[in-house]
Amino acid sequence: MGDKAGTRVFKKSSPNCKVTVYLGKRDFVDHLDHVDAVDGVILVDPEYLKDRKVFVTLTCAFRYGREDLDVLGLSFRKDLYISTFQACGVDFEIRAFCAKSIEEKIHKRNSVRLVIRKVQYAPEKPGPQPMVETTRSFLIALMKVLVPMMHCAALLPRRASSVNVHVTNNSTKTVKRVKISVRQYADICLFSTAQYKCPVAQLEADDQVSSSSTFCKVYTLTPTLDKNREKRGLALDGKLKHEDTNLASSTIVKDVTNKEVLGILVSYRVKVKLVISRGGLLRGMLDRDVSVELPFILMHPKPVEPPLSRPQSGEEL
Structure with missing residues (x-):
């Protein structure tokens, strides 16, 4: 038999x-x-x-x-x-x-x-490519930052995420450094709502963008649990016995206007920060760094x- x-x-x-x-x-x-x-x-x-x-x-x-x-x-x-x-x-x-x-x-x-x-x-059909744009005015000139995320809207834990940064610097300022981080936001909805923010991947590059120039570069970050296990306020996926876990997947809510949702709502954002060179004490107080945040979805595909x-x-x- x-x-x-x-x-x-x-x-x-x-x-x-x-x-x-x-x-x-x-x-x-x-x-x-x-x-x-x-x-x-x-x-x-x-x-x-x-x-x-x-x-x-x-x-x-x-x-x-x-x-x-x-x-x-x-x-x-x-x-x-x-x-x-x-x-x-x-x-x-x-x-x-x-x-x-x-x-x-x-x-x-x-x-x-x-x-x-x-x-x-994660949805079987990929959504539109997430993208965000911001413009900062420095007295008489502008600095424009465009940040699209490459690949698809649903990214996988432990897999590299590509962030494409475009900078059009029409100002007299110089960008002396680029900082990029992936942040996890966990909203605890119970008796009242509290939010925990935790960086899960960070990158800093000494890339400079001089005045009256443009800049384009793709940066790669990999959000993983291995490098963040000891952090407080970090949301993880539920696990069964004898199984390892990973960073919590993004929470998708059908009705985002429903204020009576209870539990933990998880979301992710990429933050790009351009560190501006400062000249003198007064200019240093007026010239703020340029930053922008881009929400994205971090989920597992259906196995x-x-x-x-x-x-x-x-x-x-």
């Missing part, structure tokens, strides 16, 4: 082995207009169930403090919403348990909690479906 490829199944059982949850996948895609349905199988010992019912909940929770800080009945975790049929971060989990009613206290011995992820992938493999237990993931 020939070997047959099995179907990959995620499995997790309660401590007393009376309730078991089976899921075909743990990543569920947010398509903006809909989210993949979470479907699976619950196996319950009928003799253990008796006169009780089986409940399944889908919970989205936001943790804004370490678990070891949960003392005196205070929990640094807020459930954003619960659908019945549940470090700082947003997580989703499937919970199955036996009880006479859904309000009954849930015991660990007869309940199962299995973490899943809601993910977004190719993995080949079929043997079932895996949820405790191993």
Whole structure:
């Protein structure tokens, strides 16, 4: 009899082995207009169930403090919403348990909690090339800066990003240095809104642009987690056990005017700064550096479906 490829199944059982949850996948895609349905199988010992019912909940929770800080009945975790049929971060989990009613206290011995992820992938069709332009007036002359990003609007973590800088210097000033940085912005939306800003890639070049001249150059930066692991306020993608993670993908919201969105909203911008030479104390106070910011999307492409493999237990993931 020939070997047959099995179907990959995620499995997790309660401590007393009376309730078991089976899921075909743990990543569920947010398509903006809909989210993949979470479907699976619950196996319950009928003799253990008796006169009780089986409940399944889908919970989205936001943790804004370490678990070891949960003392005196205070929990640094807020459930954003619960659908019945549940470090700082947003997580989703499937919970199955036996009880006479859904309000009954849930015991660990007869309940199962299995973490899943809601993910977004880069659009299959690339969008328009992001570009921004600014003009700075120096008394009687102008300096014009044009910054288009090369390739496509959706860039990949750990892959080089090309920034094409065009400078038209019609002023009497001289650009003595070019600074470029990729910055991650994380808006924490819970009780109130707070924003964390963290540079994830930086570059500084001694490229000069003299008066009455033009300049064009492509700079390359690679935003990676490896060089930013120790930074505070950095948003990361959620991960399952025994998996590495990476910089958080950009958050795409269908309705940008909705002010009731809860969780962490991540965005990225490239900042280009031209350092201007200054002459004298008074001119140094009047002549400010020229800077411009360009938003862009940092996301993963939709992965190719993995080949079929043997079932895996949820405790191993």
